[in-house]
Amino acid sequence: MRTVSPSVSLTRAAALAVRRGHPWVWRQGVTSGIDRLLPGDAVRVLSPEGAPLGYALADPGSPIVLRIWGKTPLDPASFSQRVERAVALRERLFANGLTTAYRVVHGEGDRMPGLVVDRYGPVAVLRTDGDGIRRRLGELVEALRVPLARLGIVTIIERVGTRKESHVVVLHGEPPPERLEVQEHGVSFMVDLARGQKTGAFLDQRENRVRVGALAAEKRVLNLFSYTGGFSLWAARGGAIRVTSVDLSAEALATGEESFRRAGLDPRAHLFVAAEAFGFLSDAKRRGLSWDLIVSDPPSFAPREQSVERALGAYRTLHRACVELLAPGGLFCAASCSSHVNAEAFVTTLDDAALGRDDLRLLELIGAPADHPTLPGWPEGRYLKFAILG
Secondary structure: OOOOOOEEEEOHHHHHHHHOOOOEEEHHHEEEOOOOOOOOOEEEEEOOOOOEEEEEEEOOOOOEEEEEEEOOOOOHHHHHHHHHHHHHHHHHHOOOOOOOEEEEEEHHHHOOOOEEEEEEOOEEEEEEOOHHHHOOHHHHHHHHHHHHHHOOOOEEEEEEEOOOOEEEEEEEOOOOOOEEEEEEOOEEEEEEOOOOOOOOOOHHHHHHHHHHHHHOOOOEEEEEOOOOOHHHHHHHHOOOOEEEEEEOOHHHHHHHHHHHHHOOOOHHHOEEEEOOHHHHHHHHHHOOOOEEEEEEOOOOOOOOHHHHHHHHHHHHHHHHHHHOOEEEEEEEEEEEOOOOOOHHHHHHHHOHHHHOOOOOOEEEEEOOOOOOOOOOOOHHHOOOEEEEEO
16 A cells, blocks of 8 residues: 555546535546556545645546545544544434444445445444445454444444345454344344345434334335335334235345334234235236325435436336325325435426326425435435325
8 A cells, every 4th residue: 555645636627526525536537647546545636726625545447536535644543533433423323222223434424435334233234335445444444443342333244245145254353143133213123134235224214214103003004115124113113004015025024024023013913025016016006905104115226327217217107106006195105215316306206297196295305314424515425315295
């Protein structure tokens, strides 16, 4: 690793974005200095006039060639300072001890771009994005070790590979169990650390799950793309008459049933259906079924910018199919985790033309919770949209 930080100059437009707090520099935003860099190099970032803009980690093989970390030089001490600041925020957010599953480091939002660390009880699951951050993994784990121990985290692991062919690498501590029981506002649920999506669960929907629970009393609830049934669990706890959870993965549904049991709920009082969502909706319409509260939380329909228009069409099709099954006076909760689909575009998939009806109103539009902070100058960070219509 280089000991002296080389310099990279930016275009005027890229420099303006960095000054506003955007953490990414694309290859076309660099005018000089990128060709001699190695992944993980700490570089000084300069304006076209040579004025210092900050320090970044280089990733010359990626379209995002620089990730801005801030105004101070990058070294082990600065890594530790950033980790301490992130951990201090979570200590305040979760001081009551009722939640033991949350995000400890949210990459760009915590001014540590490319690094995500999620807590599941005594285990931290780490993910990296890009070769640059991976070259610094040893330093980052060392910076994380003591602050995480203060939270009660004794093991740090990394999930490597795809969801279907992933394995766990232990970076610090003892190997954890494959499945682990954690708490969300005092409610127990199960997490599959070895095979679960993301780092094991969708922690960004935590507060929205609580919101659904508050809306579910005496309602028939449908949870589409339910995964391990977080929304279903909170709806059942909130007094739902019956919750129907629909997901393609029978394994994820089985984990959901186990979460029901751990939370003191009988899964046999509810339905867990292994099915493709669009096919389920079509069949339900044919059978004349309806629900009082429908939650739709699909995977990202727009993994890249070029797929946005196709994604918007898919959302419109899905949302219309959902509200066709909504009982009179019912509530529809629609979510999107696609960073390329902004909030303004997403709500167009919920307007009167998209839904084919004019009796629904947008009651709330919610983003990610406080343990998933973002930056005002980085619109891509406002990826989560959770709309409630009624």
